[in-house]
Amino acid sequence: EPEVTQTPSHQVTQMGQEVILRCVPISNHLYFYWYRQILGQKVEFLVSFYNNEISEKSEIFDDQFSVERPDGSNFTLKIRSTKLEDSAMYFCASSEGPKTGTGRRGYTFGSGTRLTVV
Amino acid sequence: AQKVTQAQTEISVVEKEDVTLDCVYETRDTTYYLFWYKQPPSGELVFLIRRNSFDEQNEISGRYSWNFQKSTSSFNFTITASQVVDSAVYFCALSKFFGNEKLTFGTGTRLTIIP
Secondary structure, three states, rough: OOEEEEEEEEEEEEEOOOOOEEEEOOOOOEEEEEEEEEEOOOOOOEEEEEEEEEEEEOOOOOEEEEOOOOOOEEEEEEEEEHHHHHEEEEEEEEEEEOOOOOOOOOOOHHHHEEEOOO | OOEEEOOOOOOEEEEEEEEEEEEEOOHHHHHHEEEEEEEEEOOEEEEEEEEOOOOOOOOEEOOOOEEEEEOEEEEEEEEOOOOHHHHHEEEEEEEEEOOOOOOOOOOOEEEEEEO
């Protein structure tokens, strides 16, 4: 089955630095998402992106975060001025949307980027 | 607002035993999707099942089965004859059927299969 690709798989950054997490969604998918999972906790929705704009964002997704689809294939999450509490696994996902399509999975998740802020 | 509750935080069973993971959900929508994902120690989210609210038939896939009961807003997951490879965290999730369909996850159940 087609995959969502996330890079890098691990990233270590110093507090205060900016990081960009990259994702290549499935080519014919229309909705793109970022989720966050702090170690040992549940997976939390950050943002959804459709038609080149944010369609919904959670309370977590404040001005520190931004998303972009710079070139029609990549989907990026930028975290400015990282804090220790930004350490988490970040998952990218895509779906055919708006009805999550007829595919059996609906969503396809990437393998995640583990971000460690030191 | 949507909410998913997985009351069992951790379960341990001896290999070959059957185990059921509970999931209770809340939504005001009349149509929605329910999901189960497995998260092994390596960290990725492995899709197990998606079920729409129109279809209340139980589903079986090998050793896995799911019991969807709209009357009790539950979508429970049973592993029959558990194996060590089933050890993981299992998440139940819910999404709307139309429009923006972000997933709302439960807090997960950590399942440990004891050899």
